[in-house]
Amino acid sequence: MKREIPLLIVGITGVMMFFQYYVPTGWSTELFVRSQDWIIVIGILSLPLGIWSLLNANVQKLQKVKGERFYSAVLLIGFLVMVLTGLRRENLEAGSVHMTIFSTVLIPIQATIFSLLAFFVASAAYRAFRARSVLATILLLTAFIVMFRFIPLGPISTANLGAVAWILSVPNMAAKRAITMGIGLGATATAIKIILGIERTYMGHD
Amino acid sequence: MGILEKMMQLDRRWIYLAVGLAVIIPAIVGFRVPVAVSPEVKRVYDFVNDIKPGEYLFVAMDYDPTTLAELNPMAEAILKHAFSRNEKIVIVTLAQFGPGMVEQITNGLAKEFNKTRGVDYAFLGYRPYPAITILAMGVDFRVPFPVDYYGVPLDSLPVMRGIKNFYNVKGVIDLTAGNTADMWLVDGNGRYGFPLAIGITGVMAADYYQYLQSGQLFGIIPGIKGAAEYESLVNMPGQGMAQAAYQVVAHSVIIMFIIISNFAFFATRRRRGQVGGAR
C-alpha cells in the first residue's frame, strides 16, 4: 500500500502521458490539459513546505542558539514586515510599501551577493588558471581569445571576433552538442526507470 | 620567500582590490567603446523588426534580481523595440522574484511609450514549475493563467482576445539565467514548434549554440555584450552599452593577472628544475 500504489500511479500516469504525445485526439488533449492543470495546483500547495521549513529552523535558532538570535530575529522580522505590507493584492503593484521594500532591500542585496562572483572568478583565475598541461593550455588559450574580444585593438579585434565566432559555432558547439545528447539520453533513461519503478529514490525511506 | 613565490601566493584581497579599482576607474573616467553586432543577436532584432503592428510577441522574463545586471538591459531593449513598433506583447515570468522586476520595467516603459496595460500588453504573472506551465500554456494561456497578475480575467483584456496559445503569437523570446531556457526548448519549442530565441547570461551563453545551429533557436542574446549589441541595433543606448567600457578595463586586469600567474608558475617550475638538476 505504502509503496506499491504510488509505484502503480507513477507507472500508469507515465505511460498515459507518453502515449498521449503520439495520440493527439480530443479526449487525449483534454487529459493532457487536465493533468497539467492539476499538477500546477498540487505544486502550489506543496511550496509552503519550504517556507515552513525556513521559518521553523529560524524560530528554533532564536530559541536555542545564542550567537544566532539576533540574525534569526532579523530574518523573521523581515518576513513579518513583508507579509503585513502585502496583505492585499494591490500591494504587489509598483509604488506600494511592499514593493518599495522589494526594490530597496531585496534587489540591491541579491544583486550584490552575486556581484561578489566577479572578485571570486578573478581570484580563482589567478590561482588555478595555469597552463600545467596540454588540456589546461587549450582551455586557457581559448578563454584568452574569447576574453580579448572585449578589448578594442583595431584590426586585431576584427580578426579576434572572427576567431571567437568560429570557436563558438564549431568546436564549442560540437562539444556542447555531445554533452546535450548525453544529457538527453540520460534524462530519457531516468524517466523510463521512474515509470518502470526501477528508480524509487523520490519516495524516500520508510 | 622570493618574489616569484610571493606572486604565486598573493593574498586574494589584493586581487579583489585590483578588480574593484578596475571597475571604479571607468566610473570616474568615462569612455566609449565600439560595439560590433554578432549574427545571433541580429537575428533576434530582425525577428522583432519583422513583426507587424498589432501582431503578438511573447516575452518570458524568467530571471531574478541576482542577474538583472545582464538581463534587464536586454529586456528593456526588446520591449522598447516592440513598443516602438506598436506590437502587442504578452509577458510572463517563471522566476520566483521576477514579477517585481517585470512590474518595474513594464510600468516605466508603458509610460514612456504611452502604452496601456490590458490593451497594448498583458502581464500574465508568475507560476512555479516552469516546465508544466509551459506545457499548459501551449494548449491555452488560460489554463495556468485564468487571470493576469492583477487579477483581471484574461478574456476581459482586449489584448488577449483572439489569442489562445503559442500558435497565435509570432514567437517567444525567453530571458533567463537558469535552466528555464532548457524547458522552453524541450517543452515549448520541442512540443509546439514555435519560433524561440533566448537572452541568457554570459555563464550560459556557450551552452546554447548547438540549438542555434540546429534551428531550434532563431537567435541568442548572450549576456551584457549581447544586450549592448541589441541596444546599438535599436539605437536606444542603455545599461548594456554603458557597461562596455567597464568590461574592457576589467577584462584587461583579469587577463593581466592570469599572465602574471602563469609567468610566476613557469619561472618557479624552471627554477626548481634547475635546482633539482644541480643536485
Add this chain to the structure above:
Amino acid sequence: MTALQLILDGIAAFLTLCIFSFLYKDNPFYKFAERLVAGVATGYWTMLLYHTNFTDKVLTPIFVNGQYIYIIPALLGVMMWTRFSRNWAWISRYSIAFYIGIASGVTIPVALYTSLFKQLEATIAVPITFSVAGFNTLLIVIAVLSALVYFFFSTAHKGAVGAASRLGIYVIMIGFGAGFGLTVMGRVALLVQRIIFLKGYVLNIASLFGG
C-alpha cells in the same frame, strides 16, 4: 530626485556596502544583510504565492466559480504536508507519484526529440563540400563523434577509441575555455551594475551640495 527616493537609495547603497564588506572578511554587517534578504525574500514570495497562485488557482475556482473538481488536486497538494510527520509521511507519496509520473511521461518524447534527434539531424544535415561551410561541417562531425566517444565508458579507451577520446577531450576543453571566457564577462557585468548604481547615488548626493 525626491528626498524619499534619496533616503531609499541610501538604504540600498548601505546594504550594498554591507555585502561588499564580506570581501575583507565575514562580519556582522554582511550577516545582517544576508539574513534580512532571506526574510524579505521569503515574505515576498509567500504573499506572491498566496495572491497570484493560491487565490487564482485554488480559492477562486473552488469557492467562487464552483469548480469543485479542483478539490481533488487541492487535497493531493495538502497530502504533501504529511512529509513532516514520521508516521504519516507515506501519504505524501501519492501526491509525489502523480507529479513524478506525469512529468516523466511527458518528458520522454520531447527530451529525445530536442536533445537527440534534432541534434543528430543538425550534425549531418549540412553537406560536406569543398567550401568553408563544408569544411566546418566536417570538423563538427568529427568533433561531435570524438566528444561522444570520450563519454562512452563501456569500452576501454585504447587504440583508435583512445585516439578519438583524446581528440574528444581536446574539443571539450575548447568548449570549457569558451565558457570560461563568457563567464568572466557575465560575472563582471554583475559587479559593474552595482558600481554604476553606487556612482549614481554618489552623484545625486553631490548634486545636493552643488557638486
